[in-house]
Amino acid sequence: MKMNRKNAVTSFPLIALAFWMAGCGSGASSSTTATSSAGQAEASAPRENALSAESNMLKLDEAMITRIKVEEVSEQPIPRLLTATGKVQFNEDRMARILAPVNGQVQQMSAKVGDILHKGENLFFIKSREVAAAVTEHLESHKDLDLDEKTYAMTKDLFEHQAASRISLQQAESDLAKAKARVARTEESLRVLGLDVHEMNPSGDLNSRIPVRTPLAGTVIERPVTEGQFVQPDSTPLLTIADLSSVWVLADIFERDLSQVKVGQRAEVKTEAYPEHRFMARVTRIGDIVDPATRTVKVRFLVSNPDVHLKPEMFASVILFLDESERGLTVPAKAVFTERSRNFVYVRIADREFARRQVEVLADGSGRLRISSGLKQGEKVVSDGVLLLRQQEGRGES
Numbered sequence: 001m002k003m004n005r006k007n008a009v010t011s012f013p014l015i016a017l018a019f020w021m022a023g024c025g026s027g028a029s030s031s032t033t034a035t036s037s038a039g040q041a042e043a044s045a046p047r048e049n050a051l052s053a054e055s056n057m058l059k060l061d062e063a064m065i066t067r068i069k070v071e072e073v074s075e076q077p078i079p080r081l082l083t084a085t086g087k088v089q090f091n092e093d094r095m096a097r098i099l100a101p102v103n104g105q106v107q108q109m110s111a112k113v114g115d116i117l118h119k120g121e122n123l124f125f126i127k128s129r130e131v132a133a134a135v136t137e138h139l140e141s142h143k144d145l146d147l148d149e150k151t152y153a154m155t156k157d158l159f160e161h162q163a164a165s166r167i168s169l170q171q172a173e174s175d176l177a178k179a180k181a182r183v184a185r186t187e188e189s190l191r192v193l194g195l196d197v198h199e200m201n202p203s204g205d206l207n208s209r210i211p212v213r214t215p216l217a218g219t220v221i222e223r224p225v226t227e228g229q230f231v232q233p234d235s236t237p238l239l240t241i242a243d244l245s246s247v248w249v250l251a252d253i254f255e256r257d258l259s260q261v262k263v264g265q266r267a268e269v270k271t272e273a274y275p276e277h278r279f280m281a282r283v284t285r286i287g288d289i290v291d292p293a294t295r296t297v298k299v300r301f302l303v304s305n306p307d308v309h310l311k312p313e314m315f316a317s318v319i320l321f322l323d324e325s326e327r328g329l330t331v332p333a334k335a336v337f338t339e340r341s342r343n344f345v346y347v348r349i350a351d352r353e354f355a356r357r358q359v360e361v362l363a364d365g366s367g368r369l370r371i372s373s374g375l376k377q378g379e380k381v382v383s384d385g386v387l388l389l390r391q392q393e394g395r396g397e398s
Contacts, residue, residue: 058346058354058392068385070348071332073375078328079321081362082260084299086251088271088314091302094243096215100231101193104128107209109227111220111239119217123239125209126231131193132208138186141179148172148179218243244308249281251318252296260322261286261299267320269303271310279303279310281318329375330368332383336361337390345375346382346389354382354389 060068104126111123155172158164194210222240225231231238249269253261261283269279280303287298301318303310310316336343336359343361346354359374375381382389 057349058389060352060354060389060392062352064388064392065352067388069383070380071335071383073329073331073371073377073379073381075327075377076330076368077325078330078370079323079325082253082257082320082322084251084253084318084320086249086269086301086316086318088303088310088312088316089248089250090221090242090244090312091246091248094216094218094246096218096241097237098123098212098214098239098241099237100126100233100235101210101212102126102128102130103232104131104230106225106227106229106231106238109225111214111223113220113223115220117214117218117220117241119215120213123212123214124225125211127209129208131195131210134186134189134193135195135208138183138190141182141186145176145179145183148176152176212238214241216241216243244310245304245306247303247305247310247312248284249301249303249310249316249318251299251301251316252291252294253286253299255290255295255297258286258297261320262323265320265322267301267318269301269310270317270319271314273311273314274309277309279305283320329371329377331371331375331381333369335381335383335386336369337386346386347375348380348382356393 105128107125107127108122109124111117117123152172152175155164155169159166159169194212218241220239221242222237224236225238263283263286265283267281267283269281270277271279281301283299284302285300287300290297331345335345338344343359344356345359347357349355357374360372362370362372
């Protein structure tokens with residue numbers, strides 16, 4: 001009995017050790033199983049992503065297919081591009097700074113800042129003693145002309161009937177010529193002052209006033225003068241008018257790129273205000289001075305602005321198309337759409353199946369976009385009907 005008790009005490013630690021090892025084995029097995037499950041999950045993840053990508057495939061019916069057009073991605077000559085930053089400025093060739101033609105008082109000021117005017121439209125009147133004197137002289141010259149014409153006619157008739165001498169006729173002819181010259185001189189003086197002699201009122205207050213008209217169509221951008229103010233010809237401009245249907249963009253071109261820029265080269269201008277709009281432009285002048293701080297030269301671009309979207313002092317980016325060209329893949333600009341600052345196209349995968357694909361694009365300038373990555377030559381993209389596919393894609397996601 002004593003011996004059995006001793007054996008029992010000795011074997012108890014062995015039994016405990018066996019149970020502990022069994023427990024460790026079970027834990028290791030569980031760990032292996034967990035690792036195996038994680039590995040299977042990781043292996044299955046790409047397959048699920050692939051299925052998700054396939055689920056974004058758009059399959060169109062026959063009716064919808066007829067409403068879209070596809071175009072093959074092709075390699076075409078593409079001009080090399082040079083980009084620069086600049087600022088919109090007034091086209092100074094289409095600006096008018098209105099000065100006072102005579103000393104006088106401003107009356108009937110009708111033009112206001114922001115008004116859009118037609119060429120020849122009245123801006124205001126100036127009442128002036130100088131004008132009154134010019135009008136008076138003009139009226140007197142016409143009276144003298146009438147008298148000299150009658151004197152000449154009478155003298156000529158008398159001479160023909162031998163009742164007047166040749167000297168008298170020659171004197172009448174000389175007086176008539178002088179009267180005509182004086183009338184011409186006074187009419188020219190009135191035209192310089194801005195008066196139309198054919199519309200002039202021969203009496204009343206209008207004799208001392210002249211209208212000031214705009215020499216071009218445009219917008220009033222400054223008007224420092226006010227009603228009743230006295231002005232003189234050497235004063236600052238009374239109004240400034242600018243035709244904004246075209247503007248300048250002054251861009252900074254680095255010295256190292258200057259040899260590639262030539263007058264007449266075409267360009268495109270973009271602004272933050274209208275990121276989807278490209279304004280056509282051309283180089284009209286290359287500056288003569290290099291900025292010592294930035295090592296850049298001012299280059300002037302003439303930009304068409306019929307809708308007056310571009311405003312002076314706007315910042316702009318300029319894409320200049322250089323004379324040299326290279327070949328690259330292009331698609332129509334309307335084939336590319338933007339979402340969250342990324343560009344996409346719809347690629348035809350099969351006859352009626354299309355898939356969205358992200359692409360990187362650069363401007364071409366001929367209504368096309370250069371594809372720098374995302375497409376291969378020969379692939380076909382939707383060129384007309386992109387909006388239709390986007391709507392269809394939206395319905396599928398909902």
